[in-house]
Amino acid sequence: MRFTESTLPGVFRMEVNQFRDVRGSFFESFRVDAFEEATGVPFVPRQINYSVSRRNTLRGIHSVALPPGQAKFVSCVRGALRDFAVDLRVGSPTFGQYESNLLEAGSGRCVYLPEGVGHGFLALQDDSSICYVLSTTFVPGTQINVDPLDPELAIPWGFEEPPLMSDADLSAMSLADALAGDVLARWDDVRPREPVSRR
Numbered sequence: 478m479r480f481t482e483s484t485l486p487g488v489f490r491m492e493v494n495q496f497r498d499v500r501g502s503f504f505e506s507f508r509v510d511a512f513e514e515a516t517g518v519p520f521v522p523r524q525i526n527y528s529v530s531r532r533n534t535l536r537g538i539h540s541v542a543l544p545p546g547q548a549k550f551v552s553c554v555r556g557a558l559r560d561f562a563v564d565l566r567v568g569s570p571t572f573g574q575y576e577s578n579l580l581e582a583g584s585g586r587c588v589y590l591p592e593g594v595g596h597g598f599l600a601l602q603d604d605s606s607i608c609y610v611l612s613t614t615f616v617p618g619t620q621i622n623v624d625p626l627d628p629e630l631a632i633p634w635g636f637e638e639p640p641l642m643s644d645a646d647l648s649a650m651s652l653a654d655a656l657a658g659d660v661l662a663r664w665d666d667v668r669p670r671e672p673v674s675r676r
Contacts, residue, residue, distance in 0.1 A: 478491055478492070478493055478494070478505065478507075478508060478511050478512075478515075479491065479492045479493075479494075480511075480512070480515040480516060482516075483562065483576040484571060484574065484576055485562055485564045485569075485571050485574060485575075485576050485594065486569065486570070486571065486668075486669055487518070487591040487594070487668075487669030488562045488564075488576055488588065488589065488590055488591065488594055489515075489516055489588070489589040490578055490586065490587070490588055490589075491507075491512075491586065491587040491588070491589065492585065492586055493505060493506065493585030493586075493587075495585060502583070504585045506552060506585055506587060507550060507587065507610065509521075512589070516589070516669075517669075517670045518548075518589075518591070518669065518670065520548065520550075520589075520612060521612065522610050522611065522612070523611055523612055523613050523614050524611040524613070524614045524615065525608065525609065525610050525611065526608070526609040526611065527554070527606055527607065527608050527609070528606065528607055528609075529555075529604060529605070529606045530556075530600035530604075530605050530606075530607075530641075531600060531603050531604070531641060532600055532601065532602050532603045532605070533599070533600065533636055533638065533640050533641055534599070534600040534605075534640060534641040534642075535597065535598075535599050535600075535625055535634060535636065535640035535641065535642050535646065536597055536598055536600075536642075536643070536646065537561065537563075537595065537596055537597015537598060537625050537646070538561070538563050538565075538595040538596065538597040538622070538623040538624070538625045538630075538632075538649070539595060539596055539597065539620065539621065539622055539623075540565050540593065540594065540595040540596070540620075540621040540623070540661070540662075541592075541613070541616075541619050541620060541621065542619045542620075542621055542660055542662075543592065543593070543662050543666060543667070544619075545613045545616055545619060546592035546593070546612075546613065546662065546667065547592060547611055547612055547613045548589070548590065548591050548592050548611070548612040549589070549590050549596065549609050549610065549611050549612065550587050550588070550589050550590075550609070550610040551580070551587065551588050551590065551596065551598075551607055551608070551609055551610075552580060552585075552586065552587040552588075552607070552608050553580035553581055553582050553584070553586075553605065553606070553607055553608075554582055554606050554607070554608050555582045555604060555605060555606040556581075556582055556600065556601065556602040556603070556604055556605025556606060557579065557580065557581045557582070557600075557601040557602050557605060558579075558580045558581075558598040558599065558600055558601060558605055558607055559577065559579060559598060559599045559601060559634065559635055560577065560578045560579070560580045560588060560596075560597075560598045560607075561575050561576070561577050561596070561597050561598065561632055561634075562575065562576045562578075562588060562590050562594050562595070562596060563575045563594065563595040563596070563597070563623070563630065563632070564593075564594055564595075565593055565594060565595045565621075565623065565652075565655070565661045565662065566593035566594065566661070566662050566663065566664045566667055567656065567661050567662070567663050567664060568663055568664030568665060569593075569664040572664075573629065573630060573652060575630065575632055577633070580598075580607070582606075591667060591669055592612075592662060592667045593661070593662030593663075593664075593666075593667040595621075595623055597625050597632075599634050599635065599636060599640060621655065621660055621661070622645055622646060622649035622650070623649055623650060623651070623652055623655055624646075624649040624650060624651050624652070625642075625646060625649070627651045627652050629651065629652050629653065630652055
């Protein structure tokens with residue numbers, strides 16, 4: 478596995494080595510020891526979720542309040558997704574900025590988002606499925622939804638027609654409202670540690 482830290486501190490993209498033969502292919506999609514060695518971040522999976530989306534479905538921007546907070550690994554297990562990490566950590570040097578990755582089934586590419594970083598994606602194909610490996614279990618009332626179409630964020634989703642969105646995402650608060658409501662994680666509470674090594 479190869480780990481690359483993005484422009485957002487603590488957000489990592491992981492690429493895998495695939496082994497192919499006449500039967501197909503094999504790859505390790507995640508190894509705790511390799512991840513922790515490369516990033517210096519401990520990670521214990523507590524819950525795994527999947528969502529399946531029609532083409533042009535937009536989900537996000539979602540985060541979880543502290544406590545409990547939530548780090549996540551996201552990967553595409555079917556179809557293709559335009560995936561975004563958005564820095565919602567108040568006081569972060571990259572607050573309000575985003576990082577985009579194309580996640581495609583079979584590529585093995587995965588993105589790690591630490592606590593306080595928001596997440597969203599646009600499904601590029603019908604029946605696209607994303608897998609979330611989460612560091613905490615679901616706690617009702619702790620979800621934070623930020624408007625994915627907020628002009629202040631100006632995320633380049635790339636849709637050509639109005640996307641399919643949930644009522645919760647359509648009514649999500651703006652970044653300014655999230656700041657005013659004091660619901661976002663603070664940088665000093667979730668600042669990533671210096672990675673031990675790079676792979």
